[in-house]
Amino acid sequence: MSLKAFHIVFIIASVLLSFGVGSLELSRYQETRVAMDLWFGVGGCAAGVGLIAYGVYFLKKLKNISYL
Amino acid sequence: MEIPYTVKPRPDTGLYNAKLGIWLFLASEVMLFGGLFSAYILLRVGADLWPHGMLSIPIGTFNTFVLIASSVTVVMSWASLKLGKLASFKLYMTLTIACAFGFLGVKSYEYYVKFTHYDVWFKDDATAQKYFTAAYGEKGEADVRKHFVERFHLHNTKATYDPHEIQLAGHIQGNPLFASHKTLAKAKTEKIMFEPDPKFGSHDHPKAIEIPVSDVKRLSAYVPAHSTYFAIYFTITALHGLHVLGGALVLGYFLVTADKWWKKAPEQFANRIEVGGLFWHFVDLVWIFLFPIIYLL
Numbered sequence: 001m002s003l004k005a006f007h008i009v010f011i012i013a014s015v016l017l018s019f020g021v022g023s024l025e026l027s028r029y030q031e032t033r034v035a036m037d038l039w040f041g042v043g044g045c046a047a048g049v050g051l052i053a054y055g056v057y058f059l060k061k062l063k064n065i066s067y068l
Numbered sequence: 069m070e071i072p073y074t075v076k077p078r079p080d081t082g083l084y085n086a087k088l089g090i091w092l093f094l095a096s097e098v099m100l101f102g103g104l105f106s107a108y109i110l111l112r113v114g115a116d117l118w119p120h121g122m123l124s125i126p127i128g129t130f131n132t133f134v135l136i137a138s139s140v141t142v143v144m145s146w147a148s149l150k151l152g153k154l155a156s157f158k159l160y161m162t163l164t165i166a167c168a169f170g171f172l173g174v175k176s177y178e179y180y181v182k183f184t185h186y187d188v189w190f191k192d193d194a195t196a197q198k199y200f201t202a203a204y205g206e207k208g209e210a211d212v213r214k215h216f217v218e219r220f221h222l223h224n225t226k227a228t229y230d231p232h233e234i235q236l237a238g239h240i241q242g243n244p245l246f247a248s249h250k251t252l253a254k255a256k257t258e259k260i261m262f263e264p265d266p267k268f269g270s271h272d273h274p275k276a277i278e279i280p281v282s283d284v285k286r287l288s289a290y291v292p293a294h295s296t297y298f299a300i301y302f303t304i305t306a307l308h309g310l311h312v313l314g315g316a317l318v319l320g321y322f323l324v325t326a327d328k329w330w331k332k333a334p335e336q337f338a339n340r341i342e343v344g345g346l347f348w349h350f351v352d353l354v355w356i357f358l359f360p361i362i363y364l365l
Contacts, residue, residue, distance in 0.1 A: 003345045007143045013356045
């Protein structure tokens with residue numbers, strides 16, 4: 001597996017983490033109503049969307065490099 | 069003698085030798101960290117009390133983003149070499165190393181905060197109640213119990229704890245590192261000025277209270293000896309930190325020798341960066357698993 005392929009795996013894991021953190025913090029916000037939880041929830045989901053956009057950009061940029 | 073297969077793939081494996089080597093090494097690393105993750109899970113599910121909220125989520129989140137950013141820059145540095153742009157490689161690699169040391173700096177700060185934060189247990193119930201009242205007023209014991217319930221998530225348990233089993237958390241004036249009831253006794257310290265943490269849900273620090281060491285059953289900073297929680301926390305994060313440091317040093321070596329390698333063997337140099345980048349991604353991926361388990365759950 002090349003660095004390109006491992007980077008894609010890593011970005012997928014990071015996207016899952018971002019949405020996981022986002023949903024966890026938003027569910028906490030529903031209980032606590034603390035503004036910090038809301039910011040973390042929204043920020044986590046936004047980071048997930050940003051990472052997906054970056055992943056698409058990365059695939060386009062390195063389309064000529066092998067996955068092996 | 070020329071080392072074979074540093075650039076071209078070896079016919080029987082289909083990979084250049086360094087790539088096969090790094091994946092074998094990473095397989096051993098998976099077993100190392102896998103063992104520690106398993107130990108963490110088994111210790112946690114087997115524990116009577118397991119604390120929550122002991123670590124700063126904003127700081128941990130910041131460090132997570134630093135490592136994700138460093139993965140992006142390291143892969144960009146490799147892509148720059150593939151595109152023949154040495155100057156871009158140097159810029160991205162410098163950013164990667166800066167991220168690595170930024171991560172380690174923040175982690176060191178987190179460690180320092182833990183090493184100067186203390187829990188104190190008192191010798192008997194009456195003594196404990198006396199200091200709870202001195203710290204938080206008449207309803208002091210209720211405030212300390214509230215802290216205890218929140219720290220260990222004991223909302224739905226019927227287990228009861230006597231006052232002397234409940235710790236008072238705070239700082240010792242002067243912020244000494246690694247003090248304990250044993251080191252205080254050894255130094256023949258008779259009393260300490262203790263600054264209790266704010267009440268649960270408050271940011272106002274109570275006044276410092278004077279505690280004779282003779283009233284203390286146990287005093288410990290948040291160090292590995294404090295509890296199983298801190299033992300496994302420091303073991304895993306320190307091992308991870310050593311990997312970050314090791315990776316940063318290797319990538320730093322690649323950066324300072326870049327000109328020489330680029331002139332001598334550009335393809336081999338790009339392969340070396342790829343191998344370094346694979347290790348770096350592995351270290352970052354460990355953190356992606358570590359962060360939610362240790363900071364959030």
